[in-house]
Amino acid sequence: MVKIKFNPYNREIEVLQGENLLEAVRKAGIFMDTPCNGSGTCGKCKVKVINGDIISTGSKNITEEEKKNGYILACQSTVNSDAVVEIPETDSSSMHGMKIEDFSGSREKNIFQRSRDQILKSGMKFNNNIKKEYLELDPPTLNDNISDFERLRRHIKKQLNYDDVFCGLTILKKMPQLLREADFKITITHIPDEKGKTVIINMEKGDRTDQLYGVAVDIGTTSVAACLVDLHNGELIAKASSGNAQMKYGADVINRIMYSTRGNGLEKLNHAIIQETINPLLNRIYADSKIESDEVVSFVAAGNTTMSHLFLGVYANFIRQEPYIPAFVKIPLIKASELDIKVNPETPVYLVPSVASYVGGDISAGVLSSGMWHSDKNILFIDLGTNGEIVFGNSEYLMACACSAGPAFEGGEISCGMRASSGAVEKVKIDSSYNPTFSVIGQEKPLGICGSGIIDLICEMMFAGIIDRKGKIIKDLNTDRVRFDEHGIGQYVLAFKEQYDLDRDVVITEVDVDNFIRAKAAIYSGITTLLNNLSMDFTAIDKIYIAGGIGNSLDIANSVKIGMLPDIDQNKIQYIGNSSLMGCYLTLMSEDAKHKLEEIANSITYVELSVESEYMNEFVSACFLPHTDIDKFPTVKKCLDSSV
CATH class of the missing domain: 3.30.420 (Nucleotidyltransferase; domain 5)
Incomplete structure (x- = not known):
């Protein structure tokens, strides 16, 4: 066994000698953005060896200067002795602080209101089927000694006119003490149907009929966003967003599907989306809104077809193999407890139905809101x-x-690309002297370039005469921002490391431009x-x-x-x-x-x-x-x- 210490996390673990360094990073519980899932092609898992015997196969993604300074690709390296490894700042910023739509700005509020109006104009109603009722039960006596559940059923039938009343084990377990602590004055949350049946999904002390909460979640391949909603009036109470922790297993759905077929890969991917992404987001929401997880009694989520499978822990490999068949497009009723989602255990989970292998519930939901x-x-x-x-x-x-289209719109397959998080360049202009001005998310120093910034940068480079229409950088330009490596591959420097105290220059290369041209071409040709x-x-x-x-x-x-x-x-x-x-x-x-x-x-x-x-x-x-x-x-x- 050998010990590896990871800075700046000050985290140390023991692994077998010869362990792959990327796997060691994952075992240490450290997030590292790996769009290619360890194939060595994206160059995003760069780390710096401070000391120790780490053998690396080398990579075209490591420059000679970086190599001299101790940089290697974690996925192409093995650990042979105790070592200290430094993980660059860009990796720690990729998971959190992502710039996600959250309905908080004036433009977002207008979008939000527009979608609500679409529903109302079409003749539909806001008519949630989850109900809350306050009940005062007669306490048991020697002459009236039926069970607690039968007592509850009797009062529900008498006061609410439901002939059949059901509940899950969670409710039965909390019922005896809660009834007595509440002096038999309780609020039930239940889901009725039109046939005289209802299912109790929560029970609270006293009159809590004014509080009814649900959660909506968008499970994106790259980012996940959640919001807490007051189901009585539709108010958005709190929201949170972050990167999808599955990113450490690949940027796109194909890489993740392939990883899911290896060993316990499916369990790791399921754990990453629920335990490392959704539940932490919910915890942040609960802390901000000062409510308890048990109070959330409705949960709706949408994702592409692969994300939906991984969210449920369902084998997804046949999605990527012709004839491209998903295991499901619509799921039966699932309780939150079956997925260990941090809401009320009896909460029904509604996963928006997909259309096909590569058009998922996120698109169904998007078409609805549009x-x-x-x-x-x-x-x-x-x-x-x-x-x-x-x-x-x-x-x-x-x-x-x-x-x-691949991950280029999210910064993947771009040498200095990154997610739309703090430190990402999101807007760019280039003047006649080939010098740029740009804006950075969080107004921090530029760490990389996100999708919108790459679009601006390529457009500005084309009109400034830095690249031709093939995306190739023009030689002999009178600027130190354009340079060519030993292989003749050109690059444009957006931000010099000395100016912003960075570990490396922020650049875009001809290879990056080519990758992005392919991504934009996929969209245009798809439309056509x-x-x-x-x-x-x-x-x-x-x-x-x-x-x-x-x-x-x-x-x-x-x-x-x-x-x-x-x-x-x-x-x-x-x-x-x-x-x-x-x-x-x-x-x-x-x-x-x-x-x-x-x-x-x-x-x-x-x-x-x-x-x-x-x-x-x-x-x-x-x-x-x-x-x-x-x-x-x-x-x-x-x-x-x-x-x-």
Whole structure:
């Protein structure tokens, strides 16, 4: 056995000699962002060896200067002696402090109100089916000595007219003492049906009918957001967000599915999403709102199809294998206690139904909140995240596809890319002298670049003449911000390490630009293929709704200029926030909305792009700035001509 100490965490563990260093980091309980899940391709698991015998195979992601300073890739290294290893600051910032839509700003409140209005305008009601009732039971006597549960049933039948009353073991266990401590004056929380039956899911002392809470959760591949809701009036009481702890097992769903098939990988991924992500978020919410977990009696969550499987701990490997079959799209009733979610144990867990293998419940929820299902306009809905999902349609039809965009929109596969968290550059401008100005999330020193910042940066580099339309950096520019390595690969320095006291320069390389061009091309070609399936083109689009975390600082004009979005009237393009979380909120508040959500999931026609012959041709054509056919982007062509 050898000992490894990890700084700045001051955490020490013992592992077997020859242990993979990345696995040692995970065993130490330290979060490390590993988009490629240890294959050595992303270069994100860089660590610095302070002392000790650690053997590394080397990597193209480690520069000669970094190598001299003791940097290695943890995934490509083994530990042969006691050692001290330093983990860079960017890894500790990736998990927490993420910039997630939370309905707190004026724009977000408008988005929130708009989604509520869509439900009401369609004739649906906010009609939650969970009820609270205050009961005063007759105390038992020698002459009236029936069991506590029968006594409760008798009063419920007499006062509330339910013939059949049921409860779970959790309620039975708390019943004897609670009844007597409350002097038989209690509040029950129950879920009735239309057939005279009700199920008790909580019991409290005294009159607590004024307090009824639910939780909505968006389980993203990269980030998770949760909000606590007053089910009486729909008020958002508290919210919290963080990175998805599963990121340490890979940035995308394919890497995570593959990890889930190894040993106890499925259990680790399930533990990461519930115990390391959702429950800590709930604890933060409870602390902020000063309520107890037992008071939360409704739970609605949405995620893509893979996230839904991993959330339940269900084997997901067949999702990635042709013919791409999920184990489920809709789940039966599950109690919170079965998943060990920190709410009332009897709380029913509603997981929003998926559509297909790569269009999940997050898209069903997003379509619900967008209102496109009730519109006579042709609406294009795009969710920009780790995966790119697209829905087109109106009240008459809905058609969807999923693009293999990869993790680039979330900073994955980008050398200095990072999540939209503290220290991430989110907006960029470049002047005529090739010098940048930028804004950083949290107004801190720049640690890396998030998705919206990368879009701005690539667009600005193209119009400043730093890169050509293939994404290649122009040589012989009169600036020290452009340089080329020993392999001839160019890079642009956004922030010099000396200026900001960083461990390394914040740069974007030609390889990064190429990776991002492929990601944006996947979105554009997905849109084109979807419309072609309907014998339509961009002129048929009346409105484009952009959803997802990247939209917080997304520059629509720049997104068009690089060829990610079609070149249409930009007044038609609207950001609608975290539509998945909003859809979960609507489902939490309204049984009508829940029924509509299930109709939506059942009615969406799914197009599998991997079997669409034209998709690859469209993709290859879109791997250019903005496109190989510049005439498809007339306004961009005009801007490029005027900038020459």
